[in-house]
Amino acid sequence: MKWIQNKSQSIINILRFSKSPKCLFIYRNVRLYTDAKAPYVLKDTGQPPVGFLGFFIGTSFATAAGYYFLVNEYQHASNTLLLSIEELQRTTDSVIESVKQIEEMEKNIKRLQNNAVTKNDIQNVRTDTKKMFESLNLAHLEVNERLSELEIDVAKLSRYARTVM
Template sequence: MLRTPTSALTRAAIRTLSTSAVARQESAEAVGTVGNVVVKRPVGGFRILGFFFGFSFASALSIYYLQQENKIASGLLLASVEELQQGTGKVSSHLERLQTVEKELAALKNAGAVKDDVTKVRGEMKKVYDGLHLELLDLRAHVWGVEQDLQKVVKTGELGDF
């Protein structure tokens, strides 16, 4: 350690900085003072200019990085929005198809016959069929009677009650 001409203030500072008695004694016995050592520091303007240059470079680099991250995030968000839009379109088309099927089902329910209606119509048809069958039997009996009268006329050659 080089020792400079000491004043009372610097000696007190050295003593207070020493933590042990041995260190204090070594600092007191230091010899060979050469003089003041001058440390050259850069001029204040260059330090400030260097600071601003470094700050601006770091700021520009961080802004570029943030813009790239923002661009990627925006692209991902846009892709997810488009995917969501396609999914929403599919859901809405399915919903429309379900609504049309429900409308058709309601129309079929209204137009369809109920079991009671079918049995009622069946009974009416049986009555109509039985009535036609009776008329057919009456017609056959009448035709048979006409045939009998015709055969009688042909055999006897006389016209009866006609």
């Protein structure tokens, strides 16, 4: 008879033998286990434990991968920060340039306000112009009057000179 070490097959064989007519005896109290303890086997202590070595290697790879991604994230954040700083610098320069232009325009406006003509100045110029035209008209009339007197005197002298000759 072939001895089978699998428990389920041994039970099947026992049942098969119990039904067969060739069986001379019946197994009623069959034990499929033993009370004997397995012998204690000492491990070789010359090698490190494989579980510890695997844990150490896995932790090392995880740490290296984490460090790699952390450095990449740090570089990305640094580049983004530098771009933001450059954009802020451009904006600040633009604002400073605008403030300078505004200050220059304010100086020009103050200078123009000091040089600007008011209504009173226009009225004064208008009255002065009217007085000047009146005085010019009077002077013109006086010159015309003197000219006409001179013409009369020249005419008298020319008649007197004709009579004398």
